[in-house]
Amino acid sequence: MDNITSTTNxxxxxxxxxxxxxxTCASGHGTKDSITDLAREAAKRSMExxxxxxxxPASAGSAGLSYFRSLFLCERSRFGVALRYGAEANILDAQGNLDIPDDILEKLDYCIISMHRPIYVSGSAAENTKAYIRAMRxxxxxxxxxxxxxxxxxxYTELVRCALSLGVLPELNNVSLLQNSYRVNCRENAILLLRACEVxxxxxxxxxxxxxxxHIGDMTEAKKLIEEIRFPKSLLSRLRL
Ligand SMILES: [Zn+2]
Ligand SMILES: [Zn+2]
Known part of the structure; x- marks a missing residue:
């Protein structure tokens, strides 16, 4: 995990x-903001x-593959903020197939893998864990x-073990921890995830x-939780791409 460094500040x-x-607006819901809008705000917030x-593309209303295929053409820096281009790919099935093919993933800086309804139909915990692990390949x-x-x-024990061995980072998602999150039992599950990471x-x-x-750069709820359960700061990492 040579591209991951700890931060304690x-x-x-x-x-x-x-x-x-x-x-951005390319996700097709929740905002009209463009990459430029986000970059300008990131500069105001002194983000790096x-x-x-x-x-x-499996998410309703999101951009097609041509958008992801073209991201490598975008500027690498705007308003003094380094920009990196990835995707939140959908896990499609128990085999861990993604909705972005390998040749397009190759052109991105990074990829997040997620399960979303109704695209991924949940199986048992063992099946979902295998789907994540296969999607990390x-x-x-x-x-x-x-x-x-x-x-x-x-x-969580198995997921974290495989993530660690493959150099993939589990995420502590700030939106999940908001009171009005539509996701279910996130706080309890986040604590289980954090404990597995600690072990x-x-x-x-x-x-x-x-x-x-x-909300870019806003990790208020995530930081509250790590303080509350005294999660080791040495394990709070950042990915430099
Ligand atoms: Zn997302
Ligand atoms: Zn998501």
């Missing part, structure tokens, strides 16, 4: 310098790296998205999952 009421889970990770997969939702149960010394990535510019 995360402070309350500050925006994270790096946020790799954000959405902004990762754009729109939903894969592509080297551009760097982050496991919001695996904190009881609608998609997983075996295995697996780093975890904080992400905003902001749809639009409003």
């Amino acid at each position: 995360i402070t309350e009421k500050s925006y994270q310098k790096i946020d790799l889970h954000t959405h 790296i902004l990762g754009i990770s729109d939903h894969g 592509h080297p551009k997969v760097k982050i496991i998205g919001h695996c904190d939702d009881s609608r998609f149960p997983v075996d 295995s010394s697996c780093p975890i990535l904080l992400s905003s999952d902001s749809h639009g510019r409003e």
